[in-house]
Amino acid sequence: MLYKFFVKYLKPYKKIVFIAPIFMLTEVIVDLFQPFLIQQIIDKGLGAGNINYVIRIGFFMCILSLIGILAGLSTIYLSSKISQNFGGYLREDTFKKIMSLSFKNLDHQSPSNLIIRLTNDVTQVQNLILMSFRILVRAPLLLVGSFFMAFFTAKSLSPIIVILVIVITVVLYIIVHKSTPFFTNSQKALDRLNTVLNENFTGIRAVKAFVREDYEINKFDKKNENLYSSSTKASLATALIMPFLMLCVNFGIVASLYFGGQFVIGGTLAVGQIVAFINYLLQILVSLLISGMLLMNVSRAIVSVKRIIEIHDMQPDITYKTETVDNIKGDVTFDHVYFKYSDNDEYILKDINFDAKAGETVGIIGLTGSGKSTLADLIPRLYDTTKGKVLIDNKDVKEYSEKSLRSQISIVLQKAILFAGKLNTNIRYGNQSASDIEVEEAAETAQAKEFIDKFPEKYEKFISQKGSNLSGGQRQRVSIARGLVGEPKILILDDSTSALDAKSEALVKEALANEHKDTTTFIIAQKISSIKTADKILVIDAGKLISIGTHEELLKSSELYKEIYESQLGKEA
Numbered sequence: 001m002l003y004k005f006f007v008k009y010l011k012p013y014k015k016i017v018f019i020a021p022i023f024m025l026t027e028v029i030v031d032l033f034q035p036f037l038i039q040q041i042i043d044k045g046l047g048a049g050n051i052n053y054v055i056r057i058g059f060f061m062c063i064l065s066l067i068g069i070l071a072g073l074s075t076i077y078l079s080s081k082i083s084q085n086f087g088g089y090l091r092e093d094t095f096k097k098i099m100s101l102s103f104k105n106l107d108h109q110s111p112s113n114l115i116i117r118l119t120n121d122v123t124q125v126q127n128l129i130l131m132s133f134r135i136l137v138r139a140p141l142l143l144v145g146s147f148f149m150a151f152f153t154a155k156s157l158s159p160i161i162v163i164l165v166i167v168i169t170v171v172l173y174i175i176v177h178k179s180t181p182f183f184t185n186s187q188k189a190l191d192r193l194n195t196v197l198n199e200n201f202t203g204i205r206a207v208k209a210f211v212r213e214d215y216e217i218n219k220f221d222k223k224n225e226n227l228y229s230s231s232t233k234a235s236l237a238t239a240l241i242m243p244f245l246m247l248c249v250n251f252g253i254v255a256s257l258y259f260g261g262q263f264v265i266g267g268t269l270a271v272g273q274i275v276a277f278i279n280y281l282l283q284i285l286v287s288l289l290i291s292g293m294l295l296m297n298v299s300r301a302i303v304s305v306k307r308i309i310e311i312h313d314m315q316p317d318i319t320y321k322t323e324t325v326d327n328i329k330g331d332v333t334f335d336h337v338y339f340k341y342s343d344n345d346e347y348i349l350k351d352i353n354f355d356a357k358a359g360e361t362v363g364i365i366g367l368t369g370s371g372k373s374t375l376a377d378l379i380p381r382l383y384d385t386t387k388g389k390v391l392i393d394n395k396d397v398k399e400y401s402e403k404s405l406r407s408q409i410s411i412v413l414q415k416a417i418l419f420a421g422k423l424n425t426n427i428r429y430g431n432q433s434a435s436d437i438e439v440e441e442a443a444e445t446a447q448a449k450e451f452i453d454k455f456p457e458k459y460e461k462f463i464s465q466k467g468s469n470l471s472g473g474q475r476q477r478v479s480i481a482r483g484l485v486g487e488p489k490i491l492i493l494d495d496s497t498s499a500l501d502a503k504s505e506a507l508v509k510e511a512l513a514n515e516h517k518d519t520t521t522f523i524i525a526q527k528i529s530s531i532k533t534a535d536k537i538l539v540i541d542a543g544k545l546i547s548i549g550t551h552e553e554l555l556k557s558s559e560l561y562k563e564i565y566e567s568q569l570g571k572e573a
């Protein structure tokens, strides 16, 4: 699973994947050669008083260092390039995947969780790639190379290295093994902190309106404390590594000098050999240290990779046909439709049956939570029915391509969601190719033209995130305009005139009736006045379609409708 993941995202950069290790290998060879050359200078040059030899080897060492530096710089460049590209590609692919998920898939994911996966988790993996190309190959190569060179340089001192390597490997293993859960915990703690932050910043108005700052600060403090303590534990474990390694280094140097000195006195070892041996010893210890650190990063990044793979493994529960149908007429049929949000839930909609002819206006009314929005969501296939069929022009909605449905059915959601950007860009969200005139016509039908004309920048006005610089009613009108700009064959207004005053609402309805005669319009409403003139009204009660008819018919036949009507009578009249 992990292997496939890395292969997939590294594949486009396979040239670099093969070239980078060549530079790393060059660096390692240079590092391994330097102590050997120092040994030659000391023993054959300085020891024999041969200055020419010292200069010659010294010059050669300079050239080698230069090659090493160039190879090192190339490795840094290539590893940065590959990790940045890897991160960008992974982020893009994960974002695309999230975009392909259905409403049902996304119901189980919190937005902050998704954001963390796209930012923090991707960055962790990106860092791992950077470090891997910089160190992962280099450290083991240097370790093995130095080990052999040390053995080759001073065989009699090699037991020192063997003992040190065994001790260090065991201790590093224990530290890495023990600290990995701390890293996993600190990652989870960071997730929880980010969730609180995200929730607070998006809902800051509610926090302030209900004077819940202290409560939220408390909640944040707890998560922050959690993150602090788990990160501290993780850092403490790694902080032990450095002093321990220094101890080993010093012990190794002392032991090399002590035993090496005796061998020098005994005439079996030269001074240069001891110097080279100590250099190799240091290289071994440094590569062990780096490998330990890298291992810790690997375990941290693996947690992130698994979280990203979780998203990639999610299967969109709605798939579409590819054949596009451009000329939807607008007949809508519900045929014994049942729906529930998840397998363990009760049915939210039960045995819904009705027909709406193209061009009709259908009102949907019922108590709150009765299933009106759910019913409407089934028409553009935001959710699939659990049982039964929704048909458009007598053809199952599952037979249409996504483009056919999205380009010909508009849904104006209950909560008007606008994006940061120009006003006309927001309206054009419903149809990218709409001309300026079409945008203005849609705004006029949605009764938005009047207030837009009052802005000095008119349609160029910048809308803040979520449309926070517009009033609730203005936001609703812009979102209705966005729904209309595509000239939809089916239009669903999900309680989307609730923030409009009675006069504006009547004007919107009148404009819709005049300008969009052929559009089948579903109006979900709380107020009877919003749907009174509809061709037919569906009365929904606890997920069941209990009555259907015109306003006058329902007043006679539906108790619930009559009750709602009478409860609103005084206010609406």
Ligand SMILES: Nc1ncnc2c1ncn2[C@@H]1O[C@H](COP(=O)(O)OP(=O)(O)OP(=O)(O)O)[C@@H](O)[C@H]1O
Pocket (backbone or CB within 6 Å): 107, 341, 348, 366, 367, 368, 369, 370, 371, 372, 373, 374, 375, 414, 495
């Ligand atoms: N995404 C969801 N996941 C699980 N349950 C949901 C989801 N959306 C709605 N529900 C549940 O389905 C039921 C019907 O909700 P729906 O939004 O369709 O009602 P409604 O009639 O449109 O309500 P309102 O008039 O308040 O907008 C409610 O009990 C609600 O809790």
